[in-house]
Amino acid sequence: MKAPRTARRPGPLTRVTRDARPFLRARTGTVLRLAGWSLLEFVQTFLGGYGVARALDHGFLAGRPLTGLLWLAVAAVAVLPAQLATRGVFGRLADLVEPLRDGLVRRAVSRALVGALAHPTGTTARSLSQVTHQSEIARDGWAGLVLTLRSFVFTVAGAVAGLLALEPRLLLLVLPPLVLGAALFLATLVPMAARQRDYLTADEAYAAHAGRTAADLRDIAAAGAADRTVAESRELADAQVRAARSLARWSGVRVVALAVCGRFPPLLLLLGAPWLLRNGLTPGALVGALTYLTQALAPAVQALMTMLSTVGGRLLVVLDRFTDAPPPPAEDGDDGHGQVQGRDGHDRGAPPPRGAPVAELDAVTFAYGPAAHPVLDRLSLTVAPGEHLAVVGPSGSGKSTLAAVLAGVETPGAGSVRWLGRPVRAADATSVRVLLPQHAYVFTGSLRDNLRYLRPDATDRELAATADALGLDPLLTRLGSLDALVEPDRLSQGERQLVALGRAHLAAPPLIVLDEATSRLDPAAETRAELAFAALPGALVVVAHRLSSAHRADRILVMDGPRTRCGTSAELLRTSALYRDLAGLWEPDEPLRENGRLPDGRSKAPSNGSSNGVVHGSGVKSTPPPSPV
Numbered sequence: 055m056k057a058p059r060t061a062r063r064p065g066p067l068t069r070v071t072r073d074a075r076p077f078l079r080a081r082t083g084t085v086l087r088l089a090g091w092s093l094l095e096f097v098q099t100f101l102g103g104y105g106v107a108r109a110l111d112h113g114f115l116a117g118r119p120l121t122g123l124l125w126l127a128v129a130a131v132a133v134l135p136a137q138l139a140t141r142g143v144f145g146r147l148a149d150l151v152e153p154l155r156d157g158l159v160r161r162a163v164s165r166a167l168v169g170a171l172a173h174p175t176g177t178t179a180r181s182l183s184q185v186t187h188q189s190e191i192a193r194d195g196w197a198g199l200v201l202t203l204r205s206f207v208f209t210v211a212g213a214v215a216g217l218l219a220l221e222p223r224l225l226l227l228v229l230p231p232l233v234l235g236a237a238l239f240l241a242t243l244v245p246m247a248a249r250q251r252d253y254l255t256a257d258e259a260y261a262a263h264a265g266r267t268a269a270d271l272r273d274i275a276a277a278g279a280a281d282r283t284v285a286e287s288r289e290l291a292d293a294q295v296r297a298a299r300s301l302a303r304w305s306g307v308r309v310v311a312l313a314v315c316g317r318f319p320p321l322l323l324l325l326g327a328p329w330l331l332r333n334g335l336t337p338g339a340l341v342g343a344l345t346y347l348t349q350a351l352a353p354a355v356q357a358l359m360t361m362l363s364t365v366g367g368r369l370l371v372v373l374d375r376f377t378d379a380p381p382p383p384a385e386d387g388d389d390g391h392g393q394v395q396g397r398d399g400h401d402r403g404a405p406p407p408r409g410a411p412v413a414e415l416d417a418v419t420f421a422y423g424p425a426a427h428p429v430l431d432r433l434s435l436t437v438a439p440g441e442h443l444a445v446v447g448p449s450g451s452g453k454s455t456l457a458a459v460l461a462g463v464e465t466p467g468a469g470s471v472r473w474l475g476r477p478v479r480a481a482d483a484t485s486v487r488v489l490l491p492q493h494a495y496v497f498t499g500s501l502r503d504n505l506r507y508l509r510p511d512a513t514d515r516e517l518a519a520t521a522d523a524l525g526l527d528p529l530l531t532r533l534g535s536l537d538a539l540v541e542p543d544r545l546s547q548g549e550r551q552l553v554a555l556g557r558a559h560l561a562a563p564p565l566i567v568l569d570e571a572t573s574r575l576d577p578a579a580e581t582r583a584e585l586a587f588a589a590l591p592g593a594l595v596v597v598a599h600r601l602s603s604a605h606r607a608d609r610i611l612v613m614d615g616p617r618t619r620c621g622t623s624a625e626l627l628r629t630s631a632l633y634r635d636l637a638g639l640w641e642p643d644e645p646l647r648e649n650g651r652l653p654d655g656r657s658k659a660p661s662n663g664s665s666n667g668v669v670h671g672s673g674v675k676s677t678p679p680p681s682p683v
């Protein structure tokens with residue numbers, strides 16, 4: 055299935071400037087007043103170079119030292135009003151900076167309130183950071199930027215006006231490197247902001263992974279997923295290194311831009327001095343021009359570029375979080391579909407398209423190694439919201455593999471897997487699905503903690519409803535209470551499966567995949583559990599263990615190696631020889647084991663020779679798939 059075309063999203067710079075324009079338009083008066091005070095800086099710069107030039111040409115070099123001293127005094131006195139300007143500028147600055155901070159805080163608070171109303175159980179860590187830390191970063195960054203930018207504009211204008219007054223030809227030497235350096239610098243702005251963002255994202259992803267790993271060490275060890283976890287960490291660390299290198303390369307370009315802008319003009323002026331002096335430039339004008347370049351232009355350029363490189367990037371990223379951020383996601387709550395989310399509080403981005411299938415496989419091919427025969431071969435499958443799908447097939451036909459691919463535990467070699475209309479992302483896993491394998495994971499802790507493992511905020515009422523729906527009451531009675539200590543070794547296999555089922559039922563994500571997760575329950579308990587799951591609003595995929603289980607489903611997927619067939623039981627009895635074989639092997643409510651053996655050891659031959667007689671079993675697996683929970 056082709057991904058729908060989406061309109062290209064504007065970049066962060068466009069988004070921020072789009073929001074900044076009305077803000078500045080509403081404060082035109084303040085900006086003009088700031089400009090008015092800054093004119094004094096223009097005058098100071100202008101007189102700085104002009105006074106020196108005149109002092110030399112009309113004073114000291116002309117044999118009139120008094121005139122020379124007078125011009126130097128003019129240049130020196132021009133510093134005083136500029137100091138006055140600093141006072142005026144800071145006064146006006148507050149009118150431009152404080153409203154920005156207030157506006158950002160207002161925006162963050164109203165978003166947090168909207169988010170809290172939509173997701174009452176969600177926490178508001180992100181909003182809190184925006185109201186406090188991020189709005190302060192924005193305020194300080196904005197104040198620094200305004201000060202530096204303003205100073206740069208008026209200093210450069212003063213220097214250019216001075217050079218024009220001394221000798222217009224000077225600009226021929228000064229302007230080209232200035233413009234070139236500035237253009238080079240501006241060209242780095244957008245890519246550098248993007249690299250900075252990539253770096254922050256990579257950093258956050260690594261930190262989140264490290265946090266999750268630390269919290270889930272017990273699960274990782276229990277599921278034998280250490281290698282996989284290490285590989286994921288390495289991948290994230292590599293991504294961070296790549297982002298840092300790319301950022302460093304762009305920083306190098308910036309240094310070149312700075313050198314071209316700040317160092318080249320005086321160098322060119324010195325190199326061109328003999329020619330200029332031969333063609334009528336006075337020595338005073340040459341020294342005045344050097345004063346402009348070294349005392350005014352170079353420091354102003356340096357200050358601006360440093361400001362933009364350091365504070366500018368951070369300011370852009372922070373402001374973009376305010377301008378662009380959708381209402382804060384429920385960090386531990388609802389996915390917008392009334393479904394309870396995972397514990398990790400991942401940002402799940404935009405809400406999924408309405409009515410999108412819960413899971414979609416599109417021409418998925420999966421093999422356990424590059425040379426291995428594919429277990430799934432161009433398999434396409436759609437699981438609709440609320441649907442109940444049973445998966446049946448001989449042992450080794452790929453049922454568990456399909457369950458793992460559907461749950462995002464295994465990544466296909468070709469084709470695509472989508473959840474709720476979006477490509478599978480590891481970050482969505484805990485919020486979208488729960489995959490329960492045959493071997494239930496129960497840890498030493500209270501029954502309440504075991505059940506609330508995926509929903510730490512579940513209330514006692516919800517726990518009671520789940521216990522009732524799944525038939526957990528006898529276990530509860532035996533243990534004494536929800537706070538009783540569960541010791542995994544003291545539970546039967548069936549009881550462990552019930553606890554794991556209770557956990558998934560309580561979490562009620564959009565997709566529940568049961569891979570032989572009820573194999574140790576008696577038929578009545580299995581029926582009760584499956585009906586309880588089917589009653590939830592999410593989709594249910596069950597690797598069917600008994601004929602009765604397959605019959606309960608809306609649709610049945612028959613797996614026969616790479617060949618698959620899907621339909622209702624009645625349809626499949628007509629169209630699938632394999633399904634007829636399997637149905638013939640099954641006795642209602644009686645599971646079969648490997649090679650057609652019933653649990654009591656009786657042999658049951660297939661109804662015809664086409665099937666190998668293996669309906670279901672523990673399968674041949676070198677390693678169990680990592681625990682999905």
Ligand SMILES: Nc1ncnc2c1ncn2[C@@H]1O[C@H](COP(=O)(O)OP(=O)(O)OP(=O)(O)O)[C@@H](O)[C@H]1O
Nearest residue numbers: 422449450451452453454455671672673674675677
């Ligand atoms: N981790 C693994 N590494 C290599 N091959 C594997 C792995 N897991 C499964 N296989 C192989 O992939 C094929 C499909 O296995 P899978 O477990 O998906 O089948 P199944 O239908 O679930 O079997 P069962 O009903 O016995 O559990 C089998 O040939 C199996 O040997």
